[in-house]
Amino acid sequence: MLVHRKKKERYTVQAPLTSLIDIVFLLLVYFLLTTSFMTEEAVTVKLPRANSSAPQTQKLITVFVDEEGRPYLDGAQMTFDDLAGRLKGMIGQEDRPVVIKADRQVILNRAVRVMDIAKEAGASRLLLATEKETGN
Numbered sequence: 001m002l003v004h005r006k007k008k009e010r011y012t013v014q015a016p017l018t019s020l021i022d023i024v025f026l027l028l029v030y031f032l033l034t035t036s037f038m039t040e041e042a043v044t045v046k047l048p049r050a051n052s053s054a055p056q057t058q059k060l061i062t063v064f065v066d067e068e069g070r071p072y073l074d075g076a077q078m079t080f081d082d083l084a085g086r087l088k089g090m091i092g093q094e095d096r097p098v099v100i101k102a103d104r105q106v107i108l109n110r111a112v113r114v115m116d117i118a119k120e121a122g123a124s125r126l127l128l129a130t131e132k133e134t135g136n
Helices: 017-036 080-091 108-120
Strands: 061-065 071-073 098-102 126-128
Touching (some): 061 108, 080 108, 098 108
Parallel strands (some): 061 098, 098 126
Antiparallel strands (some): 061 071
């Protein structure tokens, strides 16, 4: 009489994929949400440095002045006359501060001209944006 041994089934290790998939989706949602809050500026300017710069939390109107002295509003380049009209419409009855982000290489006269235009358009507060100085 022949007796055959029963073959033992090999145990395979299986990692639970459900929790791994949950973690991957949570990370995906986290990165999608955090990157949506990062805003890219339409115009690349190198802001001047200052030791006492502080973040602003109010709703602001931002005017960029590039290194050539051209003003930009809402990412669109415009003439100084067009800028005055657009700022009057945006400021309206609200007391919204106007931030001027001028490149550090821009001729001072151009930045001051943009400040004058904003003041004539009815801006009660003008802010000049700077970067926090790092190091020495």
